[in-house]
Amino acid sequence: MTEDLTATTNRDVQSGSDNGEYERESVPESRLKGLRSFIGMYAGEHAAGTEFAIGPLFVAHGVTAFDVIVGLLLGNLMAVLSWRFMCAPIAVRVKQTLYYQLERICGVNLVSLYNLANGLMFCFLAGAMIAVSATAVGIPFNMQMPALGDWLPNSIGWIIAVFAVGAVISIVAAKGYDAVARFANIASPWMVLVFLACGIAALPSLGVHSPADFWVVAKKIVWTGAPIEGQSKYTFWHVFCFAWFCNLAMHVGMADLSIFRFAKKASYGYASAAGMYVGHYMAWISAALLYAVQLQNNPADTAVAPGPMAVNIAGLAGAVCVIIAGWTTANPTIYRAGLALQIIFRKWSRFRVTLITGAIATIGAIFPALVMKLLDFVALYGMILMPMGTVIFIDFWVLPKLGMKRFYAEVTGTSFNWAAGAAWILTLCCYWILYVQFHIANFFLFIPGWFIAAVLYIIGSKLYQKPSLA
Amino acid sequence: MKTVLKGISYIALLGTFVPAILVWAGTIQLETHKIIMIIAMVLWFVTAPFWMKK
Numbered sequence: 001m002t003e004d005l006t007a008t009t010n011r012d013v014q015s016g017s018d019n020g021e022y023e024r025e026s027v028p029e030s031r032l033k034g035l036r037s038f039i040g041m042y043a044g045e046h047a048a049g050t051e052f053a054i055g056p057l058f059v060a061h062g063v064t065a066f067d068v069i070v071g072l073l074l075g076n077l078m079a080v081l082s083w084r085f086m087c088a089p090i091a092v093r094v095k096q097t098l099y100y101q102l103e104r105i106c107g108v109n110l111v112s113l114y115n116l117a118n119g120l121m122f123c124f125l126a127g128a129m130i131a132v133s134a135t136a137v138g139i140p141f142n143m144q145m146p147a148l149g150d151w152l153p154n155s156i157g158w159i160i161a162v163f164a165v166g167a168v169i170s171i172v173a174a175k176g177y178d179a180v181a182r183f184a185n186i187a188s189p190w191m192v193l194v195f196l197a198c199g200i201a202a203l204p205s206l207g208v209h210s211p212a213d214f215w216v217v218a219k220k221i222v223w224t225g226a227p228i229e230g231q232s233k234y235t236f237w238h239v240f241c242f243a244w245f246c247n248l249a250m251h252v253g254m255a256d257l258s259i260f261r262f263a264k265k266a267s268y269g270y271a272s273a274a275g276m277y278v279g280h281y282m283a284w285i286s287a288a289l290l291y292a293v294q295l296q297n298n299p300a301d302t303a304v305a306p307g308p309m310a311v312n313i314a315g316l317a318g319a320v321c322v323i324i325a326g327w328t329t330a331n332p333t334i335y336r337a338g339l340a341l342q343i344i345f346r347k348w349s350r351f352r353v354t355l356i357t358g359a360i361a362t363i364g365a366i367f368p369a370l371v372m373k374l375l376d377f378v379a380l381y382g383m384i385l386m387p388m389g390t391v392i393f394i395d396f397w398v399l400p401k402l403g404m405k406r407f408y409a410e411v412t413g414t415s416f417n418w419a420a421g422a423a424w425i426l427t428l429c430c431y432w433i434l435y436v437q438f439h440i441a442n443f444f445l446f447i448p449g450w451f452i453a454a455v456l457y458i459i460g461s462k463l464y465q466k467p468s469l470a
Numbered sequence: 471m472k473t474v475l476k477g478i479s480y481i482a483l484l485g486t487f488v489p490a491i492l493v494w495a496g497t498i499q500l501e502t503h504k505i506i507m508i509i510a511m512v513l514w515f516v517t518a519p520f521w522m523k524k
Contacts, residue, residue, distance in 0.1 A: 200487070201490040201494065314504060317507035
């Protein structure tokens, strides 16, 4: 018997669709979007405020020029292939949000736990983007920027700037995906070129007056291989793995099921390359060049403050770019957080839940550590959420081949799929063991973690699923 | 009219990154580059919404 991947769709439609975001039903054919929507969205989302922070942080952690140029090239390729071959194929077949699909697999209680973790992680990620924008908003007021080692807010001005930016971003995010995508589509071509312009215009200040000068300057001045005092040393593998897992929650973790459910075919997963090679290659390199100019002007000024860095080279346009870059990424991130938390707060409107997630993000943004420790936060965020993406992958492709049922919670009516829950929690425990006992750095844990989660879910399902349902 | 707006938008995009190349080539000063980028930014956001597809 052919399994209906969209089994719940008709019942939901008959009971009345929700507010047009298809949160609990499959996206109808008439609402699918063309490739350009995804290219624009990815280019806009990944040419973001956090790119202004990540590029400099690699410099601060003492990577070499080879580490960056080659490591980012290959790591971003792995990310694109992960979107294309792991996330998009399931998204275009089922056409449902990550959260609804997880509910069908895991049950409403387990997915509530996941969504709480997911929503909070997205909130804090959006907070980092709000903080980036705030560094630009504060410039006209001579706001003192947080330092590289700051964990707590350093001034009232910083707090006010963060709250102002957070409030505006949250209200726009609450309006819905179409409004967000429209603004990002308009802003993204300009933003991308501002990133490019910043990098090129910074070159003369670093002593690059011809292409032949670039590699020498890159090795001796920009990416020297020596970390700034107080920062740990990163290698090629840190850069490669970071570029791959930077959006781990989205591709292998399957959060972008919620995005690609609007795609006409799985090959639209390649649209992620627009984000990776524009945002996570060109923009990171450009931002690193801006930081190198700042360090060259004043070696003691190690603060990673995107606003002043951009203004130094691109003036007011640079400041506006930093604000918009943070905005266009915080918006979909807060939107995703709203989707995640709404599965817990079902009776609340999406508008209300999104405003609340924006508020949480804004409070997180007050703490500069969210930006200064962004690389570690991104690693943690991906690791925590990835195992459920593994559950979705195995549930869709592997369980039927082993004679087991997909969407087990929906089939049985259970609210907690213990096989999925055990796979998630035990994988997190394994992370801890690998980190503490075997001293494997957090940047590298996701690779064994995926396989651990896969094996645990298969074994757990074999033990948990009733044979009579096969 | 849309064609005119589109043309202005593309000029704005050129005005966003070409000045950086001119800075690198030593043809213009960094401060001039900053002023051109502001003009390009305004032109882009004033014209692009009228022709970019939803």
